Amino acid sequence: MSHPLRSAGVTLVAPRPVDLVLAAALVRPGIDLADLPRFGDGSWQLAYLSTKDTATSIPVHWTRFPAEFRDTFKRPPGLCSTSRPRMSSSPGLGPPAGLV
Numbered sequence: 001m002s003h004p005l006r007s008a009g010v011t012l013v014a015p016r017p018v019d020l021v022l023a024a025a026l027v028r029p030g031i032d033l034a035d036l037p038r039f040g041d042g043s044w045q046l047a048y049l050s051t052k053d054t055a056t057s058i059p060v061h062w063t064r065f066p067a068e069f070r071d072t073f074k075r076p077p078g079l080c081s082t083s084r085p086r087m088s089s090s091p092g093l094g095p096p097a098g099l100v
Helices: 067-073
Strands: 043-045 059-061
């Protein structure tokens, strides 16, 4: 049995270390793209997704994850800028329609 994404002609590729983690369209206005986390970074700051400038720091420290699981956990659908297409049909689990 073929995977549904493969049947739809979607090819998933491993992100490069320099690829952005967060889709620019999901980041609050005024954030410099150079400040956004990259896949190769040891920690990712997710506070850039908050609509409030006063957002509390929300880091993910990948060095605390077992090395054998890091690459898998670094690819949640809907968060990563390289996730195409939107893989969730549930409300709130991916970017709004039209932003991917």
